[in-house]
Amino acid sequence: MDYRKEFDRLVNEQQLTQALDFLEQNKIAVHDDAFYYANMGWVLNQLERYDEAYVYLSQGHARFPDDAWLCAQLGFTSNRIERLEEGRDLLLEALSMGQDEPWVHGELGWTYHELHENEMAIRYYENALMEEPDNTWFLKQAAYSYRELGNDEDALYDLKKAHVIDPDDLEITMELIECLDTACEYETQLQLLDHIRDKGDAGWWYFEKGVACLRLKRYEEACELLSLAFEQGRDDTGIHQAIGDAYMALTDKAKAYEHYQKAISYYGKALERGDYEPCGLLWEIVLICRKMQDSAQELSYLKQIEALDPEYYGMLDGMAQYYSDHNDHEQAVKYIKRMLEIHDEGDNWALLAWNLGRLSKHDEALIYLQKCEEAGRDDSWLNLELAWNHSRLEHYEISLKYYRRALRQDPGNWWIQSQVAWNLGVLYRHEEALKLFLECLEKGEEPKAWLYSNIGWNYRSLKQYEQAIFYYKLAKAAGRDDAWLTEQITEVETLLCEKA
Numbered sequence: 001m002d003y004r005k006e007f008d009r010l011v012n013e014q015q016l017t018q019a020l021d022f023l024e025q026n027k028i029a030v031h032d033d034a035f036y037y038a039n040m041g042w043v044l045n046q047l048e049r050y051d052e053a054y055v056y057l058s059q060g061h062a063r064f065p066d067d068a069w070l071c072a073q074l075g076f077t078s079n080r081i082e083r084l085e086e087g088r089d090l091l092l093e094a095l096s097m098g099q100d101e102p103w104v105h106g107e108l109g110w111t112y113h114e115l116h117e118n119e120m121a122i123r124y125y126e127n128a129l130m131e132e133p134d135n136t137w138f139l140k141q142a143a144y145s146y147r148e149l150g151n152d153e154d155a156l157y158d159l160k161k162a163h164v165i166d167p168d169d170l171e172i173t174m175e176l177i178e179c180l181d182t183a184c185e186y187e188t189q190l191q192l193l194d195h196i197r198d199k200g201d202a203g204w205w206y207f208e209k210g211v212a213c214l215r216l217k218r219y220e221e222a223c224e225l226l227s228l229a230f231e232q233g234r235d236d237t238g239i240h241q242a243i244g245d246a247y248m249a250l251t252d253k254a255k256a257y258e259h260y261q262k263a264i265s266y267y268g269k270a271l272e273r274g275d276y277e278p279c280g281l282l283w284e285i286v287l288i289c290r291k292m293q294d295s296a297q298e299l300s301y302l303k304q305i306e307a308l309d310p311e312y313y314g315m316l317d318g319m320a321q322y323y324s325d326h327n328d329h330e331q332a333v334k335y336i337k338r339m340l341e342i343h344d345e346g347d348n349w350a351l352l353a354w355n356l357g358r359l360s361k362h363d364e365a366l367i368y369l370q371k372c373e374e375a376g377r378d379d380s381w382l383n384l385e386l387a388w389n390h391s392r393l394e395h396y397e398i399s400l401k402y403y404r405r406a407l408r409q410d411p412g413n414w415w416i417q418s419q420v421a422w423n424l425g426v427l428y429r430h431e432e433a434l435k436l437f438l439e440c441l442e443k444g445e446e447p448k449a450w451l452y453s454n455i456g457w458n459y460r461s462l463k464q465y466e467q468a469i470f471y472y473k474l475a476k477a478a479g480r481d482d483a484w485l486t487e488q489i490t491e492v493e494t495l496l497c498e499k500a
Contacts, residue, residue: 037057037064041053045073045077053073054074068094071099072091074090075090075093075104075107076107079110087111091108102127103128105124105131106125109128113144118145118148122142134165136162136169140159143155147179159172159175160176184215186216190213204234206225210222210226210229210242213225217249222246226242227243237266241263243259244260264285267284282304282305286301313339323335332355349371350369350385353366353368356368357385360392362389366393370386384406384416384419391423396426403423418436418437421440421454425461449478449479452474452475452478452480457488460488469496472488
């Protein structure tokens with residue numbers, strides 16, 4: 001009897017235990033053949049008896065080191081018993097010997113993912129998908145690695161494709177639902193959740209649907225669903241933060257704070273247990289304090305992070321934002337410059353420039369704003385900051401250019417229009433300035449005292465003193481009462497008397 005044919009028959013009929021017994025019975029006849037060791041290992045792998053499989057495959061690999069299929073099987077088994085580096089090396093060895101099959105590439109992808117080398121994982125998953133583009137396991141695993149790299153766009157693409165191929169795969173559907181949240185596709189989330197209503201964990205289902213409703217600003221429905229998730233046993237930081245967010249949106253601060261504090265207490269217990277990296281836990285608490293607008297607690301936790309790790313990037317960013325928001329610009333600059341040593345990038349340049357401008361360090365602020373511009377940024381905020389800093393340095397033509405650019409980006413903004421007008425005025429283009437100021441006034445914009453003052457000043461510059469005094473007095477009646485305005489009124493009244 002050809003033992004290979006008999007073995008194949010038993011395997012094809014899914015009689016794996018009998019196939020294993022058959023190989024054992026023929027051990028004397030076949031023990032000098034790699035087939036015996038490789039298939040003993042393969043069958044034991046199918047039966048999830050990995051420790052036993054490892055023994056046979058290791059013996060076989062030692063005797064038949066050039067057998068690529070046996071080598072690949074040993075790599076697979078090594079992974080199952082958490083010998084990941086060994087598994088990776090064996091799978092790579094099998095590939096180099098010609099075992100160039102999709103499952104080997106897929107298994108290498110899984111190995112690299114488990115080793116937290118997701119770029120390499122994706123490389124091998126993509127190799128596998130070139131041969132088997134509709135393999136949902138490859139697609140799903142690639143999506144996991146994409147998500148860990150923060151590449152939600154490619155993760156979503158693979159998960160959507162996998163879901164189309166196998167819409168009944170619960171794991172794929174659940175992962176897709178979570179990924180849709182990052183893509184802001186909340187209505188699609190809700191449709192998929194309804195599709196799996198009676199499958200899987202009820203607490204998870206209520207939580208995901210509640211969060212989707214929260215994102216869609218359906219706050220009362222979100223509260224109801226999230227509360228049901230809690231009743232189903234979902235009791236963690238995520239659920240309490242989500243319920244807090246929903247109550248906060250409904251302006252029920254008391255209930256919101258109750259849940260936020262619960263989340264903080266859970267993070268505190270995790271800190272006591274030492275379960276996770278402490279700076280990450282403290283940073284999560286900082287984010288909750290921001291939601292609660294509790295700046296004292298926020299600063300306290302930021303300082304705790306700083307004591308543990310002075311270079312923790314989240315802490316540096318948190319300190320920079322905190323001191324910027326509290327107008328302590330010197331402190332903000334100190335932390336932002338430390339951030340730049342780690343990430344010399346646009347958002348940090350912009351925040352640094354904003355703080356430098358408030359410290360009247362306009363030349364230095366412009367250096368960082370121009371770096372943002374050179375990097376391709378072109379938005380209203382940047383153009384306004386460029387304009388404002390240039391105006392403080394009396395670069396009025398340049399300032400005007402940026403204010404006009406900002407106005408094109410935000411054409412209905414009266415304040416930007418008034419700044420265009422102000423720059424036109426100091427450039428002696430008074431008629432143009434007056435036209436824009438008067439348009440702002442006609443729209444009923446505030447602060448009227450400031451608009452009246454500037455209209456008056458431009459009329460005075462044109463020697464239209466009657467109009468000037470009229471608007472100066474309107475400015476005074478609107479609440480402006482300072483030395484400059486008093487002096488202007490006195491001088492214009494004198495000029496009117498002389499004219500008379």
